[in-house]
Amino acid sequence: MDKQVAIQTPITVADFAQALDMKVTDVIAELMKNGVMATINDTIDFETAAIVAEDLGVAVTEDEAPASAEESTPQTSQLASGEGESRPPVVTVMGHVDHGKTTLLDGLRQSDTAAGEAGGITQHISAYQIQHNERTITFLDTPGHEAFSALREHGARLTDVAIIVVAADDGVQPQTKEAIQFARDEGVRVVVAINKVDLPGADTNRVKQQLADEEVLPEEWGGETVTVEISAQKQQNLDTLLDMVLLVADVADIRARYDGPAEGMIIESQLVKGQGVTATVLVRHGELNVGDYLVAEDAYARIRSLEDFTGARLERAGPAMPVAVTGWKAAPRLAAVAVEYPDEKSARKAAGSTRDEGSGKSDITQPEALTAAMREGQKFHVPVIIKADVEGSLNAVQQSLERLKTDEVQVEIVGSGIGPVSESDVTLAESTGARIIGFGVSAPGRIKQLASRAGITIQVHTVIYELIEAVREEMSSVLEPEVIEEEWGTLQVRGVFKIAQKELICGGQVTAGKIKPELHVRYQAGEEVGTVKSVQREQQSAKEVVEGEMCGLNITTERKVKVAEGDVLEFVARETRQRSA
Template sequence: MSKKRLNEIARELGVSSKEVVAKAQELGFEVKSHASSVDEASAKRLAESFGGQKSEATKVAAKVSQPEKVDETPKVEKAKETQPVVKEEVAASAVQSAPHRPQSRNFKAEREARAKEQAAKRAQKQGKGGQAKSGQDRRDNRQQGQGRSNNERNDRRDNRREQGSDKRKDNRFGDRRDNRDNRSGQSARFEQRAAAKPAGPKIDFKARAAALKAEQNAEYARTSEERFRQAQEAKKQPKKPKEIKFEEPVVESKPFVKPAPVASVLEQVAETTVDTRRKKQARPDKKRDFNGDEEDGPRKQQRNRNSQNQVRNQRTSNWNNNKKNKKGKANQPAKPVTERKFHELPTEFEYTAGMTVAEIAKRIKREPAEIVKKLFLMGVMATQNQSLDGDTIELLMVDYGIEAKEKVEVDNADIERFFVEEGYLNEEEMTERPPVVTIMGHVDHGKTTLLDTLRNSRVATGEAGGITQHIGAYQIEEAGKKITFLDTPGHAAFTSMRARGASVTDLTILVVAADDGVMPQTIEAINHSKAANVPIIVAINKIDKPGANPERVIGELAEHGVISTAWGGESEFVEISAKFNQNIDELLETVLLVAEIQELKADPTVRAIGTVIEAHLDKGKGAVATLLVQQGTLNVQDPIVVGNTFGRVRAMTNDLGRRVKTAGPSTPVSITGLNETPMAGDHFAVYEDEKSARAAGEERAKRALLKQRQATQRVSLENLFDTLKAGEVKSVNVIIKADVQGSVEALASSLQKIEVEGVRVNIVHSAVGAINESDITLAEASNALVIGFNVRPTAEARSQAEADDVEVRLHSIIYKVIEEMEDAMKGMLDPEYEEKIIGEAIIRETFKVSKVGTIGGFMVVRGKVTRDSSVRVIRDGVVVFDGKLASLKRYKDDVKEVGNAQEGGLMIENYNDLKVDDTIEAYIMEEIKK
C-alpha cells in the first residue's frame, strides 16, 4: 500500500501543514513533521477528520491522473451532451463575493475537483468491489504522483503569466503560504461541491483541458486589451471579447450545475483577437521578485546577466538578431526574393589593356564569377581584381560572341597634338591672318632701332650696352593690314632665344649693317631661319654712313646661301636707314607681298593654341606670360595650360598695354592668372574646363620632374672612368636670378659654355624675380655665388647675405658676368708645380747617436742645401730615399742653409741608413704661373 506525505495531504485539503500535523498527532498517528508519511487508510481517516466532503475529494483526487478510455466520437459533441449551462445566480454570487478585489481563479483546483467528481461517478456506476478498488487505488497513487509533477509545472507556468496586482495577495515581504491559502480555500469549496454533485456521464478530459486553456488565454487577453489596441491603431479594431463568467462554489444542498459547453467557449475565444506578443514583457506590476527571484517557481538560469552591453529594449534593438531559434522569428514576414533581370550582351566592347575582371563584368552585365569560370576553362587563372592583357580580353569577348575593339587612349596632357592634329582645324572656317615677322641680326646692327622706328618709339635708348635684353612682340598696321614683329636679342648669349623666335615666325628680316658686313651672329641667324624653313628678307641698314657698301653685303650673304632676287635668288633685299626712316615703307610692302605669296591662314573658331614669347614674375601681378596666338581665339577666363603650368586667363593686355577681352591669330598678348612662371618657348593650349586643364598641367609637371630625375647619370662599368675623371674636376656653384625667363636661360647657357680646363659651372638654382632670403639661404648651404641680372636683392636678403658672408653680384650687361666668372673659375684651379734642384752634397762621415738617430756630416759640392728643401738619398746612381730634412746644422748652430763648399751636419726624417759617399740632392717645388 502506497504512502502519502502530510504536506501532500495538506495541499489536497487546502489547509496548512501545521494543522494536518496537529490533527494527525491528535488522532494518534506517529508523525513528527509535514514530511512524515502515512498509509492510504490513515490518509483517508485524516481527511475525514477535516470533513466528509474533504474526505471524498481526497479519495477522488487520488484517481485523477489515470482516466479511463473514452469513446472516439468528437470531443466537442460529448462535451455538449455532458455539460449543462451555468446558472446566472452563481455568476452573480461570484461577482458579489469580492467586489473591490476579485480573486484569481485556481484552475488547477477546478480541474482536480471535476476529475474527482467524474471518477467517483464512474466508480459508483460500475460497482467495483474492494479488491478492484484497492488495485485502482494503487494506480491512482501512481497517477497522482505524475499528476503532482504536472500540476507543479502548471503552477509555475500559471504564476509566470501576467497577474494584476489586485488579483493576488500582496505578499512581497511575507510568506508564500498566504497565496497558497487563497488557493486552498477555493480548492476546498470545489471539493465540497464535487462531493455533492450526482454522478454524470463521462467527460473528455482533453477537450475540457483545451477549453480551460482557452478560457485562460481569454482572461489574459482581456487584461492587456488596452495596450494592445493602442499598438494596433492602424489595423482593424478587434471585437471586445465577451466576459466569460465561471461558476462559484455552492452550498451542499444545491445540486451541481455543469458549466457551458466547450463549443460555446471556443466560439467566444475565436471571436477575440489573441495578442501574439511576448507575454513576459507586459508585466508592469512585477518589477522584481523579493523572494530570491523564486516567487514564480525555481530560479532559472539567466544568460548575460552581468553583461554591460546587453540592450534592454529588445524590440527596438538588434543585439540578438544573430541568435538561432529566437522568439518571434516565425512571425516575421519572409523577405521578398527579387529575380535577377536578364541583360542582353552588347554587340561591341571597347576595352583597354589592363582592365580587371570586375570591370569587364560590369560593362557586359555579367557576374564576375561567370567570367572567372570562363577564364579558368580557357586555361587562365584569374581573380575578379586581376588585370588582363589585351589578348586575353579579346579571347574572352570571342567566347561571348562580342566584337572587341581596343580603345585608343588620348593623352590629355599632350599639348603638341593640337599643333599636328589634322582634324583640329576646320578648313571651312580658315581666314587670312597677319604675318609674324622676326627681326634678326648681329649686335648693334640696328635691329631695335628698326623696330623702334616701326613703332614710332624710342625704347632702344634705354637698352643697357646697346643689346636688347628681352624678346618683344609688337603689332603694327600697314595699308590696312596688320603685321606682328618679334624682336630677338643679337648677342651670342641669346642663341636659344633667337632659335625660339624663328620657330614661331613666318618671315625673317635679317638686319645687316652696310658698313660692317656679315658677322658671326648674322651667319647664325641665317642658319636658324633655314632650319625653320622661313623666307628671309635682308634689310641692309646704315646706308647713310660714309663707309656703307651694300654691294659687299650682298656678295657676302650670297656666299652663305642668301641670294638676292636680282641675282636669281629667292631673298628680297631692301636698303634702309632705320635711324633716318629711309625706305621703311618699302620694307613693309615687301613683307606684305611675301606674306601674301605664302597664303597665311588660321581658324579663329577653335580653342586657342600658341607659343610663349616671354615670361616673368611681377611683384603685384604674379606670373606674367607674353603669348603669341597661332590658331583660334583666346578669351578672358579661358582655362589654359602653358608649358608645365596651368591656370585661367585673369587679365589680358595687348602690346600697347591696353586691356583686351579677345585675341585672334597672330596677336601677341600678355596674360596673368598662371600658378607658376612658364618657360619661354613653351606651347600653350586652351582646354574645355578648368578641371581638365588642372589635370593636364599637373600631369605635365609630374612628367617634367620625372624626366629631370632620370637625367641623372648613373655609374656603370662603361662610364666609370669618365665619372672618376669628372670627380677630379672642380665646380663653382651659381644661383641665377633675372627679370625675365629668357634672360635666365641665356645667362645659364653662357656660363655653362665657359671653357676652363678643370673647372665647370654648376647652376644650383635659376628663377625669375628679385633675390630673396631663400636664395641667400640656399647659397649658404651650397656654398654658391648669387648672380642677379637686372634684379636687386630685398632688404632682408641683403642683410642676411652680409651676416652669412654670401657673395651677391649684380649685373645688367652680360659681358661682365662672363668675364667675372672666367676669372673666378681660373682662380679655382690647383696651382701646378715643377721640381727645381738647388744643391748637391756628399756624405763624408756618419755618427750614430742613441735615441736620436744617424747624423751625416756632409760637404756641399754644388749649389746649396736649405732647411725647408726636400732631399733625395742617391747611392750608386739609385735613389734609395726621398724625404724631408729633420735638422740642419753648421758646427753646433742650427742654420737655414749651407752654401757651396761648406760643411755641415744633417738628419733626415724617418731615415737612419746613411752611409759614407752617399749623394744628397736638395730640391724645391716651384709654382708655374699661368
C-alpha cells in the same frame, strides 16, 4: 616601332592624343612642326596622323570600322591650303650684336628702346605690332649677344618672315650665320636688311658676296632672297623694307583660323609685382578672351586680364597678336604651346597630368644630390642659385653657365627661378654653399642683411656678359694654380760639408747656365732637394755664378737629404699662375 595603334579617321586631335597615350600639347607641338595648325577639337586625316605618330615613335593603322555621321563630323575644320583667313605676318629681326636690330625696330616704332637696354643690347624677347599701308605686322625682337642663342632660335620658331640685319661696314658675322641657320632649319622666309649703308666703310657688294657664300643668294644675283639697303639710324628706305616683308608674306599666303578655341605659344613669362605671374602669348589660331582657361604644359591660367604691347587692356585677342596674360597659377615655360580648355576642371587636369609626368624634375637640387655630384669624377663644382627677371633670360643664363664647364670645373645650378632674391634662396644657399646670382632682378635690403649674416654672396648683374665673366672668375679661383718652371742651370757636387734636418751646405762646379739665390734645387731624377739660401764664390757672397765657376751653396731643405760627391743638381725658377676656367 614597338608600339602600334589602330585609329579611325578623321579623328580629333584630343582623341588622337588619347589613342597615342600622349599629352595633347605634345601632339599639337608635333603637328605644328609639320606645318599643321590644329587645336584639340580640330580633326586630322589618316595621312597626317601617320606622319605625326611616326615622328612620336608610334606606328598607326587605319581601323576600317565605319564611323557614324555624327562621330565623323568635326567641330572645327583643320586648316588646309586656302582655308582660314589671312592674318598679319609674324616677323623676327635677327642678326649680329651691334648691327642695328634695335635701332631698326626703334625707327619702325618711332621709339627709343636701345638707350634703355643694359649694356646697349636687347636682353629679352619683345613683341609688338605696327601698321604699314593699312596692314598690321607683328614684330619680335631677339637679342644679339651670343649668350642668347636659345631666345633667337625660339624667335625663329615663332616667325613667318625673318629680317636678318647685316651691317654694311662689318659684313656677315658669327651670329649672322647662326640666324641664317635658324631660319633655314625652321623653314622661315628671309629678307636681308643691309644696314648702315650711310657709313664711310659700307660695302654692300662685299656683304652680298658673303651672303652668297652662306648660300643666301640675293635676287639681283639670280637667287630668291630679297635684300634691301637701309640706314636704320637715318630711317632711310624703311618703307621699302616693310613693303618687301609684306610681299614675301603675301606670296606665302599666311592664314589662320579666327573662330573657335585659341592656341598660341609662350614668348615670355615673368613675375610682376601686384599682378603675379604674367606670360606673353603669341596667338596663332582662334580667339583668346578674358575669362578663358589656358594650359601651357604644367601651367594653367584663368585669364584675368589681357594687355597689348602698349599696356592697353583688351577683352579679346586674335591670331598674330602678342598679348600679356595674367592669372597663371605657375610660370609657363618659354616656347610652350598654349591651348584653350573649356573649363577649369579640364584645364587643371591637363596641367596636372603634365606636372605628374615631369615630377622627377625640379628647379632645386637637394644638398645630398649636390654633394654626390661634386664627388663625381673629382671635378670641382661651383654651386650657384640663379634668379632672373623673365623666363627667357633665365634660360639664357642657365645655358651660358652650363657651357662654361671644363674637364676640371663646372657650374652646379642648385636652384633657379624668376623674381627678386628671396629668403628661401638664402636658405638654400646656406645648405648648399652656393652663391646667389641675379640677372635683371633686385635683392631687397632685408634679404641682403640676412645673406650677410649667413656669409652668403649675392651678385646682381644687368649685362649678360658681365655675369658670365664673374662666374668664370669664380670657377678659375677654385682651380689649382699652374706651376711654371724655368730651367737656370746645373751643378756637379764636388764636396759635401754639412747635411742637417733643414740645411745642406755643399760646393761644386756650375756645368750649365747660372745659379743664384732663391732658385729651387732638385736631383737630376726630379726629386726635390730645397731652395738656395745663399751662394758663395771664393768665400765671398755672390749674386750669381755662371757656367765653369766653382761655388759654395747653402740650401734650405724640408728634410734631411742625401747628397754625395759627383751628384748633379738642377736649378729652376718657379712661378705660380692662376688658371682660367
